[in-house]
Amino acid sequence: MKKTRREFIKLAALGGAGIAAAPLAAEASAPIAAHEDAVGMLYDATLCVGCKACVASCKNVNDMDAAPAPNDADRLWDAPEDLDYRTRNIIKLYKDGEGDFSYVKYQCMHCIKPSCVSACPVAAMQQEPGRGIVFYDKDICIGCRYCQVACPFNIPKFEWPKAFPKIVKCDLCKFTNLKEKGIPACCEVCPTKAVIYGKREFLLAEAKKRLAEHPEKYQKEIYGEFEVGGTNVIYIAGESFDNLGFRELEFDSNAAFSENIQHTIYKGFVAPVALYGFLAFVALKNRKNHGHGHGHDAKHEGKDGSEK
Amino acid sequence: MVPKSNEYMALHREKILTPSFWVLLTFTVIGFYCIGLRYVMGIGAVSNLSDGFPWGIWIAYDVATGTALACGGYALAIVIYIMNGWKYHPLIRSAIVTSLFGYALAGFSVMVDLGRYWNAYSFFIPSRWQVNSVMFEVAVCVMAYNVVLAIELLPAILERFVHSTNPRFPKLKEFARKIYPKLDKVLIFFIILGITLPTMHQSSLGSMMIIAGSKLNPIWQTGFLPILFLINAMYIGYSVIIFESTLSSVAFGRPFEKEVRIIAKVIPYLTAAWLIIRFADLYYRGHLSTAFSGDYYSKMFLAETLLIAGGAYMLTWKHFRMSPRWVFVSAVMLCVGGSWYRFSVYIIGFNPDKGWAYFPSLPEFFITLGLVAFEILGYMVLVKMFPIMPNLEGHKKSA
Ligand code: SF4
Ligand code: SF4
Numbered sequence: 013m014k015k016t017r018r019e020f021i022k023l024a025a026l027g028g029a030g031i032a033a034a035p036l037a038a039e040a041s042a043p044i045a046a047h048e049d050a051v052g053m054l055y056d057a058t059l060c061v062g063c064k065a066c067v068a069s070c071k072n073v074n075d076m077d078a079a080p081a082p083n084d085a086d087r088l089w090d091a092p093e094d095l096d097y098r099t100r101n102i103i104k105l106y107k108d109g110e111g112d113f114s115y116v117k118y119q120c121m122h123c124i125k126p127s128c129v130s131a132c133p134v135a136a137m138q139q140e141p142g143r144g145i146v147f148y149d150k151d152i153c154i155g156c157r158y159c160q161v162a163c164p165f166n167i168p169k170f171e172w173p174k175a176f177p178k179i180v181k182c183d184l185c186k187f188t189n190l191k192e193k194g195i196p197a198c199c200e201v202c203p204t205k206a207v208i209y210g211k212r213e214f215l216l217a218e219a220k221k222r223l224a225e226h227p228e229k230y231q232k233e234i235y236g237e238f239e240v241g242g243t244n245v246i247y248i249a250g251e252s253f254d255n256l257g258f259r260e261l262e263f264d265s266n267a268a269f270s271e272n273i274q275h276t277i278y279k280g281f282v283a284p285v286a287l288y289g290f291l292a293f294v295a296l297k298n299r300k301n302h303g304h305g306h307g308h309d310a311k312h313e314g315k316d317g318s319e320k
Numbered sequence: 321m322v323p324k325s326n327e328y329m330a331l332h333r334e335k336i337l338t339p340s341f342w343v344l345l346t347f348t349v350i351g352f353y354c355i356g357l358r359y360v361m362g363i364g365a366v367s368n369l370s371d372g373f374p375w376g377i378w379i380a381y382d383v384a385t386g387t388a389l390a391c392g393g394y395a396l397a398i399v400i401y402i403m404n405g406w407k408y409h410p411l412i413r414s415a416i417v418t419s420l421f422g423y424a425l426a427g428f429s430v431m432v433d434l435g436r437y438w439n440a441y442s443f444f445i446p447s448r449w450q451v452n453s454v455m456f457e458v459a460v461c462v463m464a465y466n467v468v469l470a471i472e473l474l475p476a477i478l479e480r481f482v483h484s485t486n487p488r489f490p491k492l493k494e495f496a497r498k499i500y501p502k503l504d505k506v507l508i509f510f511i512i513l514g515i516t517l518p519t520m521h522q523s524s525l526g527s528m529m530i531i532a533g534s535k536l537n538p539i540w541q542t543g544f545l546p547i548l549f550l551i552n553a554m555y556i557g558y559s560v561i562i563f564e565s566t567l568s569s570v571a572f573g574r575p576f577e578k579e580v581r582i583i584a585k586v587i588p589y590l591t592a593a594w595l596i597i598r599f600a601d602l603y604y605r606g607h608l609s610t611a612f613s614g615d616y617y618s619k620m621f622l623a624e625t626l627l628i629a630g631g632a633y634m635l636t637w638k639h640f641r642m643s644p645r646w647v648f649v650s651a652v653m654l655c656v657g658g659s660w661y662r663f664s665v666y667i668i669g670f671n672p673d674k675g676w677a678y679f680p681s682l683p684e685f686f687i688t689l690g691l692v693a694f695e696i697l698g699y700m701v702l703v704k705m706f707p708i709m710p711n712l713e714g715h716k717k718s719a
């Protein structure tokens with residue numbers, strides 16, 4: 013049976029090469045572009061005064077629990093330390109010794125090609141067609157937390173202390189303020205218009221305008237313009253984005269790359285079916301050559317089991 | 321045709337309630353107690369998982385690594401039915417049983433890990449399928465494979481009833497007698513499915529972490545994760561067979577399976593292919609220097625690579641291949657190194673951002689330990705009730 017074996021090794025190598033080559037083929041895919049109707053937010057860190065009105069109104073409007081400070085015996089005061097299952101939106105302060113400081117707002121970036129949506133096995137994480145809002149449906153979610161693993165900004169949060177937990181993340185107030193008043197709560201209440209809502213196109217143009225008018229005030233880059241394929245929430249700031257807690261990210265979308273690999277391997281389910289067909293062919297041929305040799309009634313021949 | 325008796329498979333006739341049974345049972349009980357806690361008080365109460373490290377050992381060990389350790393059935397089936405090295409191997413049934421238990425363990429752990437387990441039926445509702453998701457592919461494939469493994473095991477169960485001398489269940493015996501030949505005819509198609517499915521989901525287990533992008537250290541993050549995981553599953557699978565057969569020959573006083581040496585010959589080829597892809601990829605992406613920089617991640621990389629390469633290198637020498645002890649040692653090295661690689665991809669090399677860290681909590685350990693103990697327990701009971709283990713008599717004849 014040396015011949016079949018050689019054939020098999022050849023074909024296995026071929027199949028292996030197929031899986032191996034997938035990443036190379038996947039790399040050559042088209043770039044991602046935002047939909048013309050895509051909406052998002054622009055946060056200008058130089059305008060933010062750190063009043064946290066956005067944090068308060070986000071909680072109010074979206075009916076989130078308070079996150080009391082650990083030593084707050086009365087549990088009356090909402091003092092979230094970071095984003096978590098009670099906090100979709102937070103303001104933090106960066107300050108160095110030399111008097112440089114800047115506030116920064118964290119919430120979902122509403123990626124143009126969101127990893128969380130691509131990862132979710134049951135379509136509980138979804139992206140609205142057109143406007144591109146990334147939102148979550150707890151009635152479908154199985155709680156696998158793959159969205160958390162996938163998100164480059166670590167945005168989706170999980171209700172760890174609860175027996176019946178869900179995922180929590182900013183959904184641009186899709187079901188609350190945006191639906192009722194046409195503007196997300198955080199943008200509505202911001203007293204200095206540090207965070208504004210609008211079409212991505214408009215926001216990007218506005219950001220570029222501000223950079224051009226006051227180059228001395230701003231960092232050169234617009235965070236979110238290209239990161240992970242671009243995000244619908246974009247940032248401009250006077251401090252470096254590294255100091256503001258933003259990781260330096262690749263400009264390619266991991267989600268697109270991952271999907272391309274999967275699609276290359278599983279396109280139309282041809283490869284798995286072909287693999288099955290081929291294996292069945294070889295196995296049946298082997299069986300025929302050996303008589304009915306696949307089970308309990310096979311003759312167990314010592315010579316077959318010895319080294320060739 | 322119903323066999324008069326199985327020449328090659330035997331019941332392992334021995335007491336079930338041995339001391340090791342009680343030890344395993346203790347661990348199982350502790351594990352299940354912790355699982356109970358998890359369901360009442362939430363995942364946060366029993367684990368060190370966090371929003372930065374949403375996956376811990378339940379996924380990294382029980383699913384990502386455990387299923388590779390359960391690839392013995394897969395690896396052996398390739399040799400028997402496709403490469404046709406020999407027609408029939410006495411180890412196939414015990415390999416299928418361990419595969420079944422390994423994969424069932426993964427399925428069980430997933431149900432512990434899933435936060436909203438009551439929604440798991442979403443996988444059976446086509447409108448909720450999200451085919452872009454790597455996890456969707458893995459989940460469906462693993463579920464299907466569990467069914468296939470159960471079917472592959474059915475002949476052993478049926479044989480038990482066919483040869484049953486217990487007159488209490490004449491119907492059952494009659495039924496087994498009828499169904500056995502039918503199953504026997506179509507079994508080969510399930511066996512092939514049992515080779516196709518692991519090929520798919522083992523490579524996908526690698527693809528799973530691609531979407532994490534730079535959250536996974538560049539030493540491990542690559543588009544070649546699927547092929548690396550696939551080959552890794554194969555050599556782990558073969559190593560596990562060596563491991564198992566050595567243990568069973570010691571524990572049950574069976575002679576050393578000499579076929580093991582042939583498997584030992586296949587491993588170096590697989591490992592060599594794996595190492596070539598691994599290093600070529602690191603070189604191609606310009607991260608060879610990262611891998612050898614000597615920092616924490618680099619040390620982890622070196623450890624897993626040395627174990628894998630060392631174990632395989634030993635097997636290239638006939639001298640070592642002929643010695644049961646050394647074959648066993650290299651199989652252990654390959655299992656540990658190969659599993660270590662998987663851990664690196666899922667936990668060790670994963671760094672979501674500054675300020676996050678993960679080390680499993682005691683209850684997390686106990687849950688995994690308890691499930692593994694439960695698995696071994698089931699295996700021990702099963703081989704004593706059904707003809708799974710190689711028949712010593714039939715085996716001697718062929719040796
Ligand atoms: S920032 Fe994270 S949660 Fe928000 S859309 Fe992007 S991937 Fe999804
Ligand atoms: S936790 Fe829920 S939303 Fe996130 S990936 Fe899993 S099923 Fe989807």
Ligand code: SF4
Pocket residue numbers: 066069070074100101119120181182183184185196197198199
């Ligand atoms: S858009 Fe809505 S949900 Fe998102 S941070 Fe602002 S207020 Fe909160």
